[in-house]
Amino acid sequence: MLTKSSTELVRQRNSVLVLATLRRHGPLAHTEISEFTRLSSATISAITADLEKAQIIEKSEQQPASGRGRPRVLLRQRRDCGYLIVVIISSDAVQYSLVDYAGKLIDRFSEQRSHDPDGASRFTNSVREGLLRILARSRIEQQKVLLISISSKGLVNSSEPVLVWSPIFGSDQIDFESALRPEWQAKIILDNETLLVAAALGAHEENVKGADFRSLAALSLGHSIGLGIVRRTSHGGHDVSAPNFGHMLHMANGGLCRCGTRGCIEAYAGFYAILRTAFEVPLDTIPAKFVPLAELDKIAARARQGHRISGFAFRQAGLALGNGLSRMLSLTERMPIAITGVGTRYYDLLRQGIEEGLGQSHVVRMEGMPELRVAADEQNLVFEGHLNRALAVIDEDIVVAGGQGGD
Amino acid sequence: MLTKSSTELVRQRNSVLVLATLRRHGPLAHTEISEFTRLSSATISAITADLEKAQIIEKSEQQPASGRGRPRVLLRQRRDCGYLIVVIISSDAVQYSLVDYAGKLIDRFSEQRSHDPDGASRFTNSVREGLLRILARSRIEQQKVLLISISSKGLVNSSEPVLVWSPIFGSDQIDFESALRPEWQAKIILDNETLLVAAALGAHEENVKGADFRSLAALSLGHSIGLGIVRRTSHGGHDVSAPNFGHMLHMANGGLCRCGTRGCIEAYAGFYAILRTAFEVPLDTIPAKFVPLAELDKIAARARQGHRISGFAFRQAGLALGNGLSRMLSLTERMPIAITGVGTRYYDLLRQGIEEGLGQSHVVRMEGMPELRVAADEQNLVFEGHLNRALAVIDEDIVVAGGQGGD
DNA sequence: ATTTTTTTCTCGACAGTCGAGAAATTTAGT
DNA sequence: ACTAAATTTCTCGACTGTCGAGAAAAAAAT
Structure with a gap:
């Protein structure tokens, strides 16, 4: 309660709320969003118009009209709005997954981990290569990758993407931020696997x-x-x-x-x-x-x-x-x-x-x-957890950026 | 993020923010509130006008003008806006304190606890009597008591004022809500002492x-x-x-x-x-x-x-x-x-x-x-903790009630 | 008396939400 | 083919909020 509130903040929160319900329930019509969020229809119009203009969501192709009345037009996230790379580090392999903004898996591969204990620096190099490889395979612009979500067993710094202690590297800290930063503009988050x-x-x-x-x-x-x-x-x-x-x-x-x-x-x-x-x-x-x-x-x-x-x-x-x-x-x-x-x-x-x-x-x-x-x-739960958290983060970032950057 | 935001909510939050800074820093002038909260001067005018109309804060008597320019008028909570009773239960006594809305101690006394193990029901009776006694001594209307804040050692239910386990009564649960409810309209909160x-x-x-x-x-x-x-x-x-x-x-x-x-x-x-x-x-x-x-x-x-x-x-x-x-x-x-x-x-x-x-x-x-x-x-820290929490709760309640009740 | 300085108040602009009703678009009935 | 009913979407005016700028207030300095 230490920080002030403003009307813009209200719009931001409600925009994020709309995107979140779209995530939870899949493509929805105007009316349904209004029901789920308890926001008025007029507000939904305003918010969705903004999001559509900012190319974050789109009207879906009209599906067979079921029932009478004006047919619904479903709103859904634009797949190409941005992309997410999920990196799951386990004791014997590293799995890379490329996911679009709608949460759909586009590409995935695993790489065996060398059991060399020489560790940290060689490992971050292999992660760099892995990331570039999945990018190259899909021919997506690097700028379109909004977030890299990494997980590992071990102890993670809660504010920065730093692996403080892991069963694999011991207390050789790994700072993914500094390892990837010049090369990638994407936001980088790191979470413990069981989290x-x-x-x-x-x-x-x-x-x-x-x-x-x-x-x-x-x-x-x-x-x-x-x-x-x-x-x-x-x-x-x-x-x-x-x-x-x-x-x-x-x-x-x-x-x-x-x-x-x-x-x-x-x-x-x-x-x-x-x-x-x-x-x-x-x-x-x-x-x-x-x-x-x-x-x-x-x-x-x-x-x-x-x-x-x-x-x-x-x-x-x-x-x-x-x-x-x-x-x-x-x-x-x-x-x-x-x-x-x-x-x-x-x-x-x-x-x-x-x-x-x-x-x-x-x-x-x-x-x-x-x-x-x-x-x-x-394994599936870990990936699901990645998507839940990462896409929520992207939604929020995209909304606050969209407000500032305009179009 | 499951719940929608609205402009009224913004006003509520900012009102609470103003009251909180007033608590933290004592009586403040318009300008100072604006600095602390980062809200614009115009907004402070609006909010303080509302709070003053609702008889929650008041302009203080003008103090000796220090320096040139238009003299500041300090704003402070109205002492008589409402009252708080603090009940501190320790192993050998129960202390009752009556505090006004500005956080000032008005009356206090302690009662020895009987060491009878017959326990719970007799104890709640003695608390009822204690509360009535401190009320009677001060001649304050019962309706003006907005909150009763109780503390004890032991395990407390986080959502309801129920003492689940205590070194004194063991697992004889004590539900202060039901013990005091018909008699008192005040909100009742219960916290662990060390909390x-x-x-x-x-x-x-x-x-x-x-x-x-x-x-x-x-x-x-x-x-x-x-x-x-x-x-x-x-x-x-x-x-x-x-x-x-x-x-x-x-x-x-x-x-x-x-x-x-x-x-x-x-x-x-x-x-x-x-x-x-x-x-x-x-x-x-x-x-x-x-x-x-x-x-x-x-x-x-x-x-x-x-x-x-x-x-x-x-x-x-x-x-x-x-x-x-x-x-x-x-x-x-x-x-x-x-x-x-x-x-x-x-x-x-x-x-x-x-x-x-x-x-x-x-x-x-x-x-x-x-x-x-x-x-x-x-002992002092416990009391301070009571005030911190209880007055914050009162501030919030008063603001949301003031918005609804209006006048 | 006038100027300076500081604080408080007021006004218009702008952003956001809401309710009501208009507009759009389909199905059902004749 | 046309009309009525149903349903969804969009639009408009009212309301509430914050903000910046400048006016008004009030005391000290000149």
Whole structure:
């Protein structure tokens, strides 16, 4: 409330609102936009006229008139209004996707990541090449790319596109802004991967529950552990955050983690940690760099057949996760927890430990066990989260720029 | 962004902005308001004229003209525009304060709390009586009381004035809304005590650092442990929350807590817990209901003289606090931590443990130790926090009501 | 008395939203 | 073929808001 309001700001907000409802519900007629936004028909006329003049939306070709009366003319975003490049960095590959302003996928490819630890500078070079390649393949002008949306596991600076810590590069910071800036004018945003999963799940949840949706957490299980939290803000927006959950302290002076600290949650619940426990390797052993999934599948199979120490490894992991989640719930309100990631295939083995770990805390005893659910297809959710956030950012930028630049 | 904007909303926001700057900087002239709010002089004229007509602000008596030119006329809130009752519930007393719209204390008294555990219903009755008493003493019309702002230690429902859990009444919920509603038309808000401390400290911090202020946590040490967090929101407001920190899990299957769960932070860092450790009572002993402060002072004195087990008790408490804080920092951004409450008198004994507990986590190793400071005079901060929040709420209510009621 | 300086108020321009009704355009009925 | 009904879109005038510029007010300095 520290900043003043003006009538222009009202128009901006309402313009963004119109674009957002167009995103949520697809191409809409004048009347429908008015219903959804609760803005008067006259206002919709004014706003859509502006947006059309600025070449942001267009009238769609008239579809078969259904019912009597003057036929509706649908409004939709102009595909060629601008483009978005989504870069998803995972432990073994980098996926590049080119998307148009309407959210439609135009081109996509993946590049294997070299496992060289020489790291940061070589990696940013490969990202530069990847970006140029997807641009070249599609023959789109570079200026038309309005936004580059990047995601990775790890800890991200909330205000700048800087990867502060990642399981891949450790604390070699990667600043995408400075790496891409002279070459690209596009805005660059960077988000934690699980944050995007949470954002996508939150959007789903809100579509179902409407105003009843309050908050949700996404827990991603894999080589490392990620957590994303979505909350509805008072004005109806979504506030998302990606805490450093995997490296939250589970137990003081506990097992050695990849990050060099002792007792992180990941040092009990990450894949390498499960392996370590299952093979009864001392907890202060420096953890394996990379654990083949097949190896963990074997342990899981043994655990399912009743092999004690294998089962114990998963149970131990579940306890760490459950304790950690209970601590998170002590700091937030009660919320459902969606579990994603490769690790969901071991959910049958983890579940009991998670629930027991949750149950050891005061909040859970008071408020009851939070709803736990499994959300498969993490990859799609990540991409969906990218689109949700990136297109919203583009809408806002385009509206404020359109107001200043005029035409 | 789900809700539409309109020109009336602009006026509302700007009116609230004017009232807020008047609160922050005391009585101001036309010109000064314009400078602080960045609103044009014409707009200030319009808004202040409205507010004056609605009897919310008034022109002050002209003070000695200083300097040449037309003398300024200061604008200030009308004291009699409305009143606020602040109710501070602590473990041994309830304090009632009557405050006018300008934030000036008019009357105050405290009532001893009966230590009867018969609890909730008798307690709400005593609060009803207290409220009527402070009203009667001041001869103010009941309708003029616009807000009753209550605080207590414990867990508070964020949307309704319901005390969900408190160290005093346990999980006997107290719903102040239903307890006071037929009798009082005033709005009723309830906040956690440490949340108010955090709010007050946040306001101070912002006055000093301005826009550089990002967030802050207040940790209250006493018979129970409280935590409040303030964060600046994107539009310049403050977002405060009071997590259930004292009963966050410190150690699975650890010491027995007053709440009945095992391993809460409070079961290591609350006063009774320090006593328990110092006297080497088993950790599963049901904790003492109430610990005289003198008892703890004795232990502290012994600890300062080098008595091992006494020192260990404080160190243990510090470790629990430090670990808990590190977990909080894993879920939020780095922020300074202000320590308040009676327990600050043992800070010399707790400090090492707190820092060690913090240092055991990944975040602290990465981002460095957060700034720790001691904020004395918790009682005043609580009251200040009440005023900050309550008067802001009144301002907003009065503006939206004034717009509708009109005159 | 006049000028200077500072503050407050007022006026016209401009931007935004809204409700009502006109205009447009199709289907149904005769 | 023509008219009536239905439905959507567009337009106009009223209202509310902010802003900049300059007029009016009021005291000190000359």
